[in-house]
Amino acid sequence: MSASFRNTRYRQAHQGVATPAGGIATFSSPEVARPGAPTATLTPARLPIGPLLPVVGGNLAAPLAGGRTARAVNLDYAASAPALQAVADHVAEVLPYYASVHRGAGYASQVSTALYESARQTVGAFVGARPGDLTIFTRNTTDALNLLAHAVPADGEVIVLDAEHHANLLPWTSRPHRLIPTAGTIADTVAALEAALAERPAALVTVTGCSNVTGEILPIAEIARIAHAHGARIAVDGAQLVPHRKVDIAALDVDYLAFSGHKIYAPFGSGVLIGRSDWLDAAPPHQAGGGAVRSVNAEGQADWTTGVARHEGGTPNVVGAAALAAACRAIAELPEDAIEEHEAALSARLLEGLTQIPGVRVLRAWSDSTDRVGVVGFTIEGHEAARVAVYLSAEHGVGVRDGKFCAHPLLNRLGVTGGALRASLGLGSRSEDVERLVHAVRTLVTDGEKLDYELIDGAWAPVNDDRPAPSWSTWGATNPVDKGSECGF
Ligand SMILES: Cc1ncc(COP(=O)(O)O)c(C=O)c1O
Secondary structure (H helix, E strand, O other): OOOOOOOOOHHHEEEEEEEOOOOOOOOOOOOOOOOOOOOHHHHHHHHOOOOOEOOOOEEEEEEOOOOOOOEOEEEEEOOOOOOOHHHHHHHHHHHHHHOOOOOOOOHHHHHHHHHHHHHHHHHHHOOOOOOOOOEEEEEOHHHHHHHHHHHOOOOOOHHHHHHOOOHHOHHHHEEEEEEEEOOOOOOHEEEEEEEHHHOOOOOOOEOOOOOOOOEEEEOHHHHHHHHOOOOOOOEEEOOOOOOOOOOOOOHOOOOEEEEEEEOOOOOOOOOOEEHHHHHHOOOOOOOOOOOOOOEEOOOEEEEOOHHHHOOOOOOOOOHHHHHHHHHHHHHHHHOOOOHHHHHHHHHHHHHHHHOOOOEEEEOOOOOOOOOOOEEEEEEEOOHHHHHHHHHHHHHEEEEEEEEOOOOHHHHHHHOOOOOEEEEEOOOOOOHHHHHHHHHHHEEEEEEEEOOEEEEEEEEEOOOOOOOOOOHHHHHHHOOOOOOOOHHHH
């Protein structure tokens, strides 16, 4: 860890003495027993690790089945990360000024418009956007990649890896594309991409920066170099990479980057597509409507504008954009490598703990990968992932993701047909979170579940689940949670 802590908030938070972040309810000391070595045997490597930055809900109390409570352990950052306290504070600060963007002459409208446009500058600069690049606000990564899919010249082929999240797979399948099977090593996968490009030119190679299943990072600069050498552009799905690593598209020579606010501590409905303007200026508008046109004639024919406005039809999400910019600012203020080191320390404990438990298999897509973020997919022999996830929540207050993580081809290739579990870390994570999960999995494997579980409408739930929900929530009435689609399976 860098010796020069540039800001006090960071230092306080990382030492675990930050002001508890606001939440619906808070819990100050863990009620669930913490496993591991007794205090007297703590080595420096075993010292407690606190959150890197305060997050909203970091001390939320979770009810356990049977009437107890515990601080909710959120190990599901890869799905949606909690808001940074700095983001929530900024949103509260700007809300009184909320008014229409780009449309009003009133004071609040002018302030909101400036806020929206400065957020665009901040977010673009955060990832190294070049002069001339467009930074288009979208709903999320899925929206951004769908936008791009309609902007690639119609006759251009797109090369896609089958290890992608569905968001970077399905938008491409309805247009000319080639799906490249992922090899067992990164070296062979990159070679397969190169061979595909050498066989026939393509307009675009689109890859994830980091697997949402295994946390393994792909060599983006190398893939960009290969794509460009063959006359193709490169798009990076940064949904999992940008929250964890410094990404500079100019330095990496990446043409397009997409990521989501809700995965980078700004859950206010904004995502972003950043990149070269020429295809985007020539593409059909992403959302036809007000704001995207210069003029419309009596027959309803539009003269579409160019630039970001072409793809931001309708009233923009100024709060979402401001929140995303606030998250970028807070992260940019951290000392260099702070996120990487925080996550590496927690990931090492998580991987060490999980791999010592009999029957646990940590998922890995590439045998030669050397770099990963704090996203760990795993299975437990003889235990159904969906049921384990419910057990972890009901008996230990631990939230993880289970299913096929919207990456069915990759899970199938890894031989995980019934779904897996995924623990993911972030800025608010602490060593106690990791210890709670490892303890819970070890207890499951050695002693089994304490409660009885039943399938209700195809989903596991504790029998007679008595966990209360906030008064405004319908959760208690609708247990078990409706996952909404097949995506989780
Ligand atoms: C690698 C990756 N790409 C894309 C997405 C889609 O993100 P969103 O749901 O915010 O559109 C996800 C979401 O989990 C992801 O992990």
